[in-house]
Amino acid sequence: MHPAPSVIFFTTFSGMGFGLLFWLGIDTTAPTGWIAFVFFAIAYAMAVGGLLASTFHLGRPERAIKAFSQWRSSWLSREGICAVVTLLVLAFYGAGLVFFDAQWSVLGWLGALGALGTVFTTSMIYAQLKTVPRWKHWTTPALFLFLSLGGGALLSGNVKFALPLLIIAGALQAFAWFHGDGRFAASGTTMATATGLGHIGKVRAFEPPHTGTNYLMREFIHVVGRKHAMQLRIIALILGFVVPVGLLLINAGHWTGLLAVVSHIAGVLTLRWLFFAQAEHVVGLYYGQR
Amino acid sequence: MTTLPPPSAKKLGLVIDLDTCVGCHACVVSCKGWNTENYGAPLSDQNAYSGAASGTFLNRVHSYEVQPPVLKDKPAAPAQLIHFPKSCLHCEDAPCVTVCPTGASYKRAEDGIVLVNEKDCIGCGLCAWACPYGARELDAKEGVMKKCTLCVDRIYNENLPEEDRQPACVRTCPAGARHFGDLGDETSDVSILVAERGGFDLMPEQGTKPVNKYLPPRPKDVEPEYDILAPYLEPIAQDGKGFVGWLDKALSAMPGGAK
Numbered sequence: 035m036h037p038a039p040s041v042i043f044f045t046t047f048s049g050m051g052f053g054l055l056f057w058l059g060i061d062t063t064a065p066t067g068w069i070a071f072v073f074f075a076i077a078y079a080m081a082v083g084g085l086l087a088s089t090f091h092l093g094r095p096e097r098a099i100k101a102f103s104q105w106r107s108s109w110l111s112r113e114g115i116c117a118v119v120t121l122l123v124l125a126f127y128g129a130g131l132v133f134f135d136a137q138w139s140v141l142g143w144l145g146a147l148g149a150l151g152t153v154f155t156t157s158m159i160y161a162q163l164k165t166v167p168r169w170k171h172w173t174t175p176a177l178f179l180f181l182s183l184g185g186g187a188l189l190s191g192n193v194k195f196a197l198p199l200l201i202i203a204g205a206l207q208a209f210a211w212f213h214g215d216g217r218f219a220a221s222g223t224t225m226a227t228a229t230g231l232g233h234i235g236k237v238r239a240f241e242p243p244h245t246g247t248n249y250l251m252r253e254f255i256h257v258v259g260r261k262h263a264m265q266l267r268i269i270a271l272i273l274g275f276v277v278p279v280g281l282l283l284i285n286a287g288h289w290t291g292l293l294a295v296v297s298h299i300a301g302v303l304t305l306r307w308l309f310f311a312q313a314e315h316v317v318g319l320y321y322g323q324r
Numbered sequence: 325m326t327t328l329p330p331p332s333a334k335k336l337g338l339v340i341d342l343d344t345c346v347g348c349h350a351c352v353v354s355c356k357g358w359n360t361e362n363y364g365a366p367l368s369d370q371n372a373y374s375g376a377a378s379g380t381f382l383n384r385v386h387s388y389e390v391q392p393p394v395l396k397d398k399p400a401a402p403a404q405l406i407h408f409p410k411s412c413l414h415c416e417d418a419p420c421v422t423v424c425p426t427g428a429s430y431k432r433a434e435d436g437i438v439l440v441n442e443k444d445c446i447g448c449g450l451c452a453w454a455c456p457y458g459a460r461e462l463d464a465k466e467g468v469m470k471k472c473t474l475c476v477d478r479i480y481n482e483n484l485p486e487e488d489r490q491p492a493c494v495r496t497c498p499a500g501a502r503h504f505g506d507l508g509d510e511t512s513d514v515s516i517l518v519a520e521r522g523g524f525d526l527m528p529e530q531g532t533k534p535v536n537k538y539l540p541p542r543p544k545d546v547e548p549e550y551d552i553l554a555p556y557l558e559p560i561a562q563d564g565k566g567f568v569g570w571l572d573k574a575l576s577a578m579p580g581g582a583k
Contacts, residue, residue, distance in 0.1 A: 035453075093447020093467025100444055101425035107327045110450055111425035164419065164530055165456045222529045223456070225388075230524045230538055231342075231406060235392035240405060243352070243384035246377045249461040253452065316527065317458040320386055320410065 035166065036253050037310035040090040045156060045309075046302050048084025048117075049178060051077050052149040053186020055124050059146030061190070062139075070131040076189065078121070085117055109162055113155035120148030153182040160309075167221035168313045173210035180206055181302060188278060188295055193286045197279060200298070204275030207305060211267055218314050218324070228319040239322025254315035255323050266308055274301020328421055329433035335508035336435045336474055337414050337535035338494065339517055343542045344501040347387055347407030351493035351502060355383040355411070355472075358492035363477045364442045368465035380463045382472040383411040383493055406541055409502070411493070412459035412472035413526065413534035414438050420451035420460060428469070436508070436535060437476055442468045456530045479504070507535050 054077040058064060065073060089095045102118070104111040124145035130136045157178035160169040184199035225239075226232025278294035278301075318324040359382055360367040369379035386408040392401040414431075418438050421429045428444035429451050431437070440451075445468040452460040452469065460471045475491035478484060488495060494504040505514030514537075517523065523537035564572045575581050 093462055097446045101446060104425050104427050107422040108425045163453055165454060223527055227527050227529060229388055229408060230526055231388060231390050234390045234404060238389045240389040241387035243386050248378055250458045316456045320458055
């Protein structure tokens with residue numbers, strides 16, 4: 035799959051933003067006043083910024099409002115609704131903390147639940163696709179949720195939860211990579227089933243339907259990026275999990291915390307890039323490529 | 325609404341004969357011609373006259389080489405070249421429809437045709453991600469998703485003569501490799517064709533239940549083992565008479581002459 039920067043930024047930053055909102059929502063000793071304002075500003079900048087980035091890859095962004103209508107069948111529609119409801123609910127909760135020094139915990143818990151729902155619905159946009167066997171697996175939603183919770187805990191300075199969650203997310207990512215490598219072959223979709231010609235013999239793409247490229251090849255066939263996959267996986271694991279966990283264990287101060295956050299974001303951007311670049315769509319089989 | 329309607333009794337679709345298709349791409353051209361001028365946004369091209377040409381097509385013809393395996397002591401049969409037209413299969417369980425967030429993608433309850441309402445399409449591309457066949461292409465100029473309409477603006481069009489009320493690709497195919505009809509009706513010509521020729525689904529394991537069917541290439545003839553040129557290579561005069569007979573004998577009598 036083509037790793038579009040807008041979608042990588044969207045999933046990375048809105049994931050962390052909603053993770054931070056989750057922890058702010060359930061925090062019994064939530065900050066108030068200016069400190070609360072800074073926390074909520076960061077969370078909203080990330081969550082809303084990510085959502086806005088995702089509209090950049092739309093062909094007709096001016097009609098985006100219509101995407102709220104098909105919640106009955108579409109995970110993308112559910113995600114949009116979940117995100118807007120969550121952001122509205124937590125805006126009232128945040129206003130209580132910032133301006134009135136009051137914690138309306140019911141709103142906080144509702145918002146926290148909505149934040150998790152938003153991350154889950156985002157992940158299901160990918161996990162539902164049978165055409166991309168690497169994504170169609172329980173590890174996709176599990177990974178999105180643990181990365182969001184771990185990253186959010188890290189941002190909110192909640193070291194007690196950030197440590198175990200980041201370790202789980204890292205282990206889950208390693209397992210998802212390892213298991214995902216065999217899923218295209220395990221899906222049973224091959225050039226033989228794609229063309230229905232397997233009963234005659236070995237099928238080879240002889241001539242593409244066109245002299246140039248096309249939308250399908252640009253969107254679904256991405257070969258170059260996989261060349262350095264192993265190195266990038268190691269870099270993502272080190273930046274995303276080993277460095278932040280190490281820094282938090284040494285010293286959980288403000289400056290090491292900031293360094294841990296920056297390193298974690300760099301790591302998640304790398305693994306999210308791989309999430310797209312390494313995912314193979316079955317349509318590539320018609321072109322003899324993946 | 326992007327939830328799928330209950331399966332319709334009428335299932336309009338195509339039957340494509342891989343035995344007959346000669347790979348001329350006439351269906352590709354006629355499809356682009358009709359659909360760029362009629363239903364919905366035109367099918368745009370980018371850099372059409374440069375080395376990096378690209379454009380939107382609703383129907384494309386791939387070509388595959390299929391190499392039969394070596395059987396026991398026999399050498400492998402020659403490879404076959406099979407031309408393979410591919411467009412929307414108008415699936416019964418169309419995954420492209422249910423993922424649509426806006427309701428732009430829908431499957432018609434009356435005849436099963438899968439269409440895009442371009443006024444509602446936001447161009448998110450998720451339906452193209454969900455389609456295993458590459459049947460949908462986002463138009464780079466219009467920013468909306470384009471797909472085969474089964475020429476819905478021809479097949480019911482009473483302004484056209486009767487014989488033109490079929491998809492442009494079917495109407496134009498010079499080899500008769502494309503057939504249009506109701507695959508929900510077991511007695512229709514296309515259903516009989518599928519039953520008699522062993523029509524099959526593409527990627528059945530994806531669970532999309534395509535309406536369009538493909539007919540396999542017929543088995544190749546097996547040549548009997550004799551040399552068809554042999555009769556012509558026999559010496560013309562076995563026991564020559566007259567001048568030729570004398571010449572034969574005279575030349576054979578010379579030193580080193582053939583006996």
